[in-house]
Amino acid sequence: MADAALLRVDGLSAGYAETPIIVDVSFGLARGSITTVIGGNGAGKSTLLRAIYGLNRQFGGDIRLDGRSLRGHDPAMRLAAGIGLVPQGRCNFPRLSVRENLELGAHSLPLRRVPAAIDRVVALFPMLGRKSRTMAGNLSGGEQQILETAMVLEAEPKLLLLDEPSLGLSPLMLGEVFATIRTMRDAGVTVMMVEQNVRGAMAVSDTVIVMELGTKTLEGPPAEIGNDPRIKAAYLGA
Numbered sequence: 744m745a746d747a748a749l750l751r752v753d754g755l756s757a758g759y760a761e762t763p764i765i766v767d768v769s770f771g772l773a774r775g776s777i778t779t780v781i782g783g784n785g786a787g788k789s790t791l792l793r794a795i796y797g798l799n800r801q802f803g804g805d806i807r808l809d810g811r812s813l814r815g816h817d818p819a820m821r822l823a824a825g826i827g828l829v830p831q832g833r834c835n836f837p838r839l840s841v842r843e844n845l846e847l848g849a850h851s852l853p854l855r856r857v858p859a860a861i862d863r864v865v866a867l868f869p870m871l872g873r874k875s876r877t878m879a880g881n882l883s884g885g886e887q888q889i890l891e892t893a894m895v896l897e898a899e900p901k902l903l904l905l906d907e908p909s910l911g912l913s914p915l916m917l918g919e920v921f922a923t924i925r926t927m928r929d930a931g932v933t934v935m936m937v938e939q940n941v942r943g944a945m946a947v948s949d950t951v952i953v954m955e956l957g958t959k960t961l962e963g964p965p966a967e968i969g970n971d972p973r974i975k976a977a978y979l980g981a
């Protein structure tokens with residue numbers, strides 16, 4: 744039977760060297776949905792995203808994309824299979840122009856497909872076209888975040904993993920970041936993000952996953968999770 748979920752994580756344990764950080768984590772991501780992972784510092788949120796992208800040691804469990812196990816797939820193989828990760832922090836090549844960054848972002852594609860890939864992300868984010876000659880380091884924080892995301896989108900991922908897309912941005916930029924995430928979802932991309940801006944992220948999400956001390960403690964629609972007294976107290980300042 745075809746699985747409705749694009750990604751299915753079953754009993755995943757993963758971490759670094761000899762140390763499992765996340766333990767027995769399971770969930771599915773519906774196609775075309777937006778999921779936010781919340782949790783305290785050190786809860787294992789980044790480790791979870793990195794494990795899905797193949798950057799962490801997997802101790803147990805399974806991750807399946809479109810029903811196919813990713814076991815033994817390195818990040819390059821996962822990117823080719825349709826998973827993109829925008830890590831925490833911004834702007835890998837600040838001294839190169841926006842256009843040059845976009846050319847680097849297309850490194851995983853055959854050369855003949857590069858111009859179309861750049862055209863596609865510029866159509867999605869016209870700012871990148873208007874500022875194509877601007878040095879990436881001179882873009883605003885929010886614009887740099889869009890550039891980093893566009894570089895990953897060039898590979899046409901089905902699933903985009905975003906680690907704290909609003910980190911370090913002014914409150915004014917937050918709306919823009921979450922609008923961007925909606926735009927990508929509307930373009931057919933399934934999104935899983937880690938966010939500290941819980942309210943803003945919940946407002947655009949279909950599902951919220953709560954991580955505490957390396958395990959998933961809650962999962963549900965934002966209306967339900969947002970009504971949980973513990974979540975209100977810990978994350979919503981109520």
Ligand SMILES: Nc1ncnc2c1ncn2[C@@H]1O[C@H](COP(=O)(O)OP(=O)(O)OP(=O)(O)O)[C@@H](O)[C@H]1O
Pocket residue numbers: 759764782783784785786787788789790791
């Ligand atoms: N390279 C590493 N080697 C060993 N342990 C690590 C490594 N990176 C992270 N950890 C540990 O894994 C745990 C979870 O870290 P992780 O970065 O996944 O948390 P997080 O939920 O993303 O936190 P934050 O909200 O601060 O970003 C932490 O205790 C951290 O010290």
Ligand SMILES: [Mg+2]
Pocket residue numbers: 788789790831906937
């Ligand atoms: Mg993190």
